[in-house]
Amino acid sequence: MATIAIPANQAPKLHYLNNGHSLKSWLLTTDHKRIAILYLISVTVFFFLGGFFAMLIRLELLTPQGDLMQADTYNKVFTMHGMIMVFFFLIPVVPAVLGNFLVPLMIGAKDLAFPRINLMSWYLYVVGGILISHVMLTGGVDTGWTFYTPFSTDYTNTKIVEAGLAVFIAGFSSIFTGLNFIVTIHRMRAPGLAWDRLPLFIWANYATSLIMILGTPVVAITIVLVAVERLFHLGIFDPKLGGDPLLFQHLFWFYSHPAVYIMILPSMGVVSELITCFSRKRIFGYKFIALSSIAIAVLGFLVWAHHMFVAGISLYAAMIFSFLTFFIGVPSAVKVFNWTATLYKGSISYATPMLYAFGFIGLFTMGGLTGLFLATLGIDVHVTDTYFVVAHFHYVMVGGVLMGYLGGLHFWWPKMTGRMYPEAWAKLSALLVFVGFNLTFFPQFILGYVGMPRRYWQYPPEFQALNVLSTAGASILAAGYLLPMIYFVWSLRYGAIADANPWAAAGLEWKTASPPPTFNFDETPVVTWEAYNYDEIPAWERRVPVAK
């Protein structure tokens, strides 16, 4: 390692990790960094739980017959996969883990504005998680993660109310996280840290938080209405009682489409940090990237009905939503072009976080462009509810969000733990994830285009070859996800000791020790520079170390 290693026998500095070792010091902590670690552990549990259900799906689809499970079981399995992955992994993962850890550090604050509310967010998440696990163990839900009425209100006999309550509670966890971030970013910035000097990760989390506080309450009340409809026979979405199931879809997607941007925006923020650091360059078009996050947050609220093109909305409404959906491609493309332009003439190094950033750009671009297919009314009618849609959103959710998250986790791991991860193993896992991902999901584009519907446990034999490829890819992908789990834990004890700034990165979080002290900075920093001032970092620091 090119950094100055601190001898291990030296008296350890007091930092947030060794400031108290009791269980109580963790479970009642208000330190945003410790809460981030709590979230890291809990979202990882749910990620592997959701992944377990994904493997069950892939195993069932290995053969055309329904041999591993019955149709009812299969319905419950893909529902649990969707609910856990969406509400308990993708939505909280980057904001609650990386955002929680980094937002105060990046803006030079001692903590988030409301540390106790932050802890409460985690407890709400855990209560929601326990409830969804309870649902899973006592019969499950079979509506898909979307709770569509009237199936969810009138017909299914599964645990809708409990699952709805779990999602409702987890939703409040994300509302409070968003509220905390917005107030923190407005009120807690270090002296000199003007809005146009903020790291783009902060802008991305700010935009995400806006969606969290504006969208989540709407899905919360929608789920409450579904629950009271089941419990007290209010007929708000029931056509028998004059209600309209389409209204449910409008209200549900009013949140759940923007929720896609809750997932992807923070990962986009991560990628901006990675691309600049590993090409040693100022970001190209700072203002455009910052404002494109806000544009995505705003436009994201105006495209929801593209989930309903075949649900019976009027043609004129469909045309407007189709146009707006194309339009939201613009700020997303602005980001991709600016990242690519940042690479131009940069001195690029291929550390693991950068590999994930490259993976993100490629896969997100695929996911985004196929989104334009789906925005086109005619094509959407053809591929609605097929594997084409499944492949599309997995390219964005897994290829985008997860790539960004893993890239960020590798990048900030030395800051969070004070240890380097093993670079060679990390590169191998990045490769496995990329190959496994494409092998899993690319065949699904073809499957969907030739007509394989989603959410079926059986399929005609001519679809088998592509399904076998997909299942094989999923196995490689699983290995790619298990590997970091192992070497991250290994590195806690055996990883090389990281100094304060092992990547020679810009950004306030690298100006304090690794791991940071409990109150983040010994003295409140005063910021006199622009973000990503890589051209101002002294020549002797201009190296990106390769960790052992």
Add this chain to the structure above:
Amino acid sequence: MEHAAHNPALLHHFADPQQQKNAASLGMWLFLVTEIMFFGGMFCAYLVYRLAHFNAFAAGSQQLNIWLGATNTVVLLVSSVTVVLAVKAAEAGNRKRLVSYLIVTVLLGLTFLVIKGFEYAEKFEKHHVPGATFQFTEPFDDNGKQIPVNPNEAQLFFSLYFAMTGMHALHMIIGCGLFTVLAVLAWKGHYTPGYFTPIENAGLYWHLVDIIWIYLFPLLYLISRHS
């Protein structure tokens, strides 16, 4: 931490009390935004169905007790005034007046809930509660002719009535609990002219709950009552 010595209310991660106060008040306003979005879903459903089934909504609306609704509107408006007076008293450091205004606010809130309870009881008696026992007799117009109303559509009106006023009442109950706690803390002398943010923020919450009722009252009780 040296600040903590002379201001026990200042949390360690804020530079000064002003920053802390600004953060708390921005946080509260954002929370109110989430509340508006929360109720917004139901207002949206109301709008859609009222446009689709106007006659049934008008007929359903005329079955509500306008006098109880109007009384409750007045009760809530007065309670908003007492909240403002409580905040003023806190600002002036007048502990006794602060506590009394908080108690009066809670009592007014409870009055609202009791009146609401009578209204709900009336709905049960008239079989206007959605579900298997729901009944709706078609109302008569001024000439004594029956106005044709689809009872299912009228039931939808009562579904929304219960969902919206029920959710509002839940917020009232939370508010009453909140002010009770604040009254106890105020009695113990937790608040000074330099620090009374919780009173101010709880007041903002109460005003929002009040404003939601100001919208609910005409939307639910006053459809086609202009003649």
